[in-house]
Each structure stands twice: as structure tokens, then as C-alpha cells.
Amino acid sequence: MPFDTTNPEKFRAEIRAWLAENCPAEMQDGDTTADSICWGGRNWTFQSDAQKQWLNVCAENGLTCPTWPQEYGGAGFDRDQEKVWLSELDRINARLPLQSFGIWMLGPALLHFGSHEQKLHYLPPITRGEIRWCQGYSEPGAGSDLASVQSKGEDKGDHWLVNGQKVWTSYADKADWIFALIRTDKDAPKHKGISFLLFDMQSGGVSTRPIKLISGASPFCETFFDDVKVPKDQIVGTENRGWDVAKYLLTHEREMISGGGSGRGAGRSLAKVLADAGHDLSEASLRTEAIACDIEEMSVALTIERYKDQAAGGKGVGDASAMLKYAGTELNKRKHELFMSAGGSEALQWDGATGSLPADWLRTKANSIEGGTSEVMLSIISKRVLGLPG
């Protein structure tokens, strides 16, 4: 690794110099819209040479997953070093080189529950953007009550034979592999009969059907499993104890949805966003709401920072992720209501494209549903954090 991690000041200077040399100018445009994200995967088409170059040079240096251990494709940064890295990215308005469910969700779960061989096998392709993952949790009958999943895996000696249906599977049609909750013991109590399985979306018997969202685009699917053979070594953790892995993964997912996944952008001013869009905020209610949102935004960002500071580098924040998700997503919805009212009729024009104001506004409504609803977050806090009776 080209950085001296022993001396904080030198470290920052080296990161800065490295970025100056390696981050393509096109990737320093501050674009955080959905369309600018590099997701990677077997079928990924890079939007530009710069995007490809940026991913590769970061991956070579462990910087797509800076807090993961070097042997698994990360840079081995601790929390302070991660903060330096992110703040230097922010300073030059750089895009993140890669984002994915592998980075946010599966990676942390594998680091915690996976065997050394599994980590060596699955993690480096995630850091290089070679394999894109999707999440097979929800089913038609198992949403908030996730442990009621019915998709089942029959023990066939060297493999499980998987049958069933998932729903709301984001990017299932684009992903290469899936991590899925599969019932492997139908007689056990519902939390005790689930296994956490990994399999290739190109396996025989896997099919997907996209579902269109109110926000226009179609990033999620119904996913069907029809006699899918899953080799026995493609399980994370112990057979029938997949719920532990599932819950742990959810805490990372929630941290990410709260806005803490990348930990960036806290310095951006709502006033500036609105002013850039041509709003003078002279109307009393608009100005009042903009200030209130700004106060919330700064405060929630600080809370994410504080909780991540509390967790050792790269570790999750545990049950408090429910609070971060609740606060972060409710704020995001509120902010987009503000953007819409500031935008007036202009904001109502619709071409169905992602990244437009109305599409973003509609998409934020899912923030307080996906990864567990706000109501479920409040229930988790009241039971697990406050210890209120069931």
C-alpha cells in the first residue's frame, strides 16, 4: 500500500497527493445521483473510461473497501484513516469508485461470520467490482415479519434443492449472485430454521421479473427459485442459524440507508442546493422549513459520525442502526418534500427518468420502508435499546 499509516499528518498528505495523481477529473464532478453510481458486476457497462479507470486504480490499492483487511482486497484502514480518506474525497468532490450490496451488506456479514476460505473467495471480487450481489430476504408473506420466510431448501446430501419466491429484490435482474434467506428446517421455530445461502443468479431454475415503481424506473424484481441446486459449502454461518447472519447484515444495511454508508456529504448546504436551483427562499414557510431541514441534516450527519466513531473501524453500530435509519430516512423524505415545494410546477414535469427531482422525491418514500420500516425501527429501539416489555 502506498500510504504511511503510522503518521496521521503524513497520511493525509499522501492521500491528497495520491488523489491528485489518480482521480480522473471527470470523477471530481460531485455527482451523487443514482445514474452516476458505479455498481460493477459481470454485465456492467462503464459510463466512461474515467469511471473504469477510477474503479481499477482504487481497487488495486484496496480503496473501494478501505476498512476491509488487505488480504481480502481492502486497505486495512482504521476509523480515523477512513475519515481522512472520505474527507479528502469530499474535498475534491470525487465520486465513490464503487458502491454495491456486496460492500454495504454481504461483505460485513462475511467478515463477521464467514470462514477464511469464504472470505478469500467472495470478498476480493466484491472489492474489484467483478461480482454484483442482490438481497433475497423479503417474500410476499414475509416483509416486516421477515423470519416468516417460506422459500425452502431440501437437504439432498451435497446440495440444497431450493424452491420458492422472493419479492422486492433490488437489481435481481442485474446482479450476478444472491444472498438469500432459505428455510432449511420447516419444523423448527421460525427463527431457528433459516439458513443464509449464497448462489449464482445464473444457476438453473432462477428467474426474475422486474416490478415498476411509482418513481418510474424498475430496479426491483420478483425472484423465483424453481429446483435451484445450491452446493453445501455456499452457506454462511451454521445451518439453521442464518437468522443471526441476517440480523447482523441488516444493521449494516440500515446504517447505509441512513446516509452513513459512505459517510459523505455532511458539509453540503441545503441553502446552496436550493439557491443553485434558483430558489430565493423569500417565502416565510419555505425559509423556515429549509433552516429546520438544514439543522436536522447537520445533526443527523454528526450522529452517524459519532456512532461510527464509537464502533471500532469497519465494525457496525449494532441495534443503534435502527435509530440512524429512522432519523436519516425520515429526514430524507422531509427534505425532498421541501425540494418539491421549492420547485413549484417546474418540479412536476415528468419524463420518467431517474435522477429527476420528482423521481427522486418519489423514490425517497421507499427509504422508510426498505431495510425495515420506520415502525419496525421504532419497535427495535423500544425493545432492544430501551428494554420496554414485548
Place this chain on the structure above:
Amino acid sequence: MTNLTLNEDETMLVDSARGFLDEASPVEKFRELRDAGKAYNPELWKQMADLGWTGVLVPEDQGGIDMGHAAANLLAQEMGKTLVSSPFISTAVMAATALRQVADNPRAAEALAKIASGDLTYALALDEGVKHAPSKTQMQAERVGNGFSLSGEKTFVVDGGSADRLLVLARTGDADDALTLFDIPADRDGITRTAQNMIDARDSAQISFDGVEATGEDVVGTVDQAMSVLNPALRAGQAALAAEMTGLSSGAFGMTVSYLQERKQFGVLIGQFQALQHRAAHLWSDIEVTTSTIANAGRMMDEDPENAALAVSLAKARACQTAKLAVMEGVQMHGGIGMTDAFDMGFFMKRARVAQEWLGDYGYHAEQIAKIKGY
């Protein structure tokens, strides 16, 4: 920037503060003071001095422990939890912050030493109307010979009835910010103090100045430039008060969650009702978010004081909203009991209301934030 968690020294400070205050100043002690018509307990103040707290922002040269603003905020937060009433914020936070900027002046150095030893208390006589607005100061300090003559009215001077000395803000020129800060004894000729009974039963006074003489020696810093010493002091006070309010919110919340776990209605603990669970969870989240802004304010004041104004206003703005929610939910979730004077929740509600106003309420600080951010 350091991170937002407590370091080892701070953790020790919090633990020892909590241990001490639970013993020496639980909420019952506040009730005793209130019932006796007293604003604070001078013996407790002495003990706080012995622990080094009154010197938390006093340089070591003057006998302080000089632990910085983050530490001062933590102390205020612990005091807030059990409604400890004392001149801590006026004296140990604001006056100390103002005076240490001019500590090369022997008089200021001596005052700082006495603050640290617990032998001197201060009040800041700033506001003249019902809202915090130092820039609207009308009180005149007319030049007379080599000195000044102060005439005018200050109102809602927190700790003003009991303080030994006053830091008085007065106008010395026509320009908006031509203000001067004077450090004078509270019993100087021409000063009349009238107690104002406040809902939180703490010390507040109306103070009139009738041709009060002040010398050049009494000026803190430079004539016409009060704000350069006063602004850091105000910020320190606002952050500490926000911290106190966050402690107060946690205190009220703790009582409420306990009540949800003991009160039964409909044959079950009321904490089993999701309508209450979700509100309690929301309140907890709100307190956590505000706690982060307090940590940030302390960090900014200690590490980048020139740029701390935004962080401080953020902390005070949010603490006002959180404290309001915490005490409203506190009373509501206690039902009828919450409305009684015999129960402590009302004390939290009243203190929260006063603390919201003091040194600028939500609206004041939201406006500061708007100005800084260019709305």
C-alpha cells in the same frame, strides 16, 4: 478534528461527576432549595470548587484545571440530569471564558483564581428586553473624565441576585457594535437589584444602574470592542446550556421509561402499548441526535474556536427542541401524576422552558444558522 466519542479523561470526569451529584445533589435537593426560596446552595458550590469544576475553564496558572469546553459541557450535562442549580454556567463557563482572554491583566488573573477556588461568582448583565439580544443594548456608559458613568436597566440577569460581580454590557459609541464590557462589583453605588420570580425557581434579577461609576480598569478588553471577548463567552455559555438541557432531557426521559415499566393499566404495563413505545423510541433517538451536536460544539470550541459559531447554534437550537419534547412527553406519559407539584417532572418542564429562553431560543439560533449558511 478528534472524534466525537469521550476520551478516557472525559469518561472519568463524567463517572465521577455522576457519582458525586447523585449523592450531593439529587432532584430532592432542588426541591428543598425551591421550598426554602433559595436559588442555590453555596456549600455545594464550594464542593464543586474542591473538585476543580469551577476552574474547568480557568488556566492552570490561575489554579484551574483547564480541561476545555467539551469537559465543561459534560459537567453541565451531568448537572442537568438532576437539575443542579448553581452559578456554574454564568461563572465557571461564561465569566471564565471572557476573563481568560485578558488574563495578562492582573485583575482578570486574580478574578480567575477566585473563580477556580470558588470564592467569586459572576453574572452577565446583557439583555434589556424579553428576548436575548446583546446587539440591541441601549444602556449607556458615558465618558466622564477618565472613567465612565453607567445608566440603564438590565433585566432577566441570570444569577444576578446573588452574584458577587457583574459583567455589564453598555454602549460607548453610536456604531451598532460600539459596546464595552465592564467588570464591576454587584454592590457598587448606584446599582439596585430586584429579584424576579421565575418558573424554574432560580436566580434572576432586574438590575438598574443609576450613574454607576466605572474606571478604565473596569473595562474587560478594549473600549468599544466588547463583542470580541463576549462572543466566545456567549458561545461557551450557549453550548454548556445546551448540554445542561440535553442532560435534563435524559433525566426526564429516564424517569418516563421507568414509569412505563412500572405503571399498569388494562392489566398490563403501559410500556407494552406500542403507541407509547414508539414515542419513547422517537424521543430517545431525538436525544441521541442532540447529544451528537453537543459533542461537536465542544470539539469545535476546543479545536477551532474561530469557526465554532455554527456548531454552537446548532447545539442550542436542537437542545431547545429536544428538551421541549422530552418534558412534554414526560408529563403526558405519566398521566395525572405528571401534573402534580409533588412529582418532579414539573421541575424539569419549568427548567426546560427557562433554559430555552436563556442565551437565545430556537428561533434566535435558527436565525444565526441561517445567516452563517447564507439563507
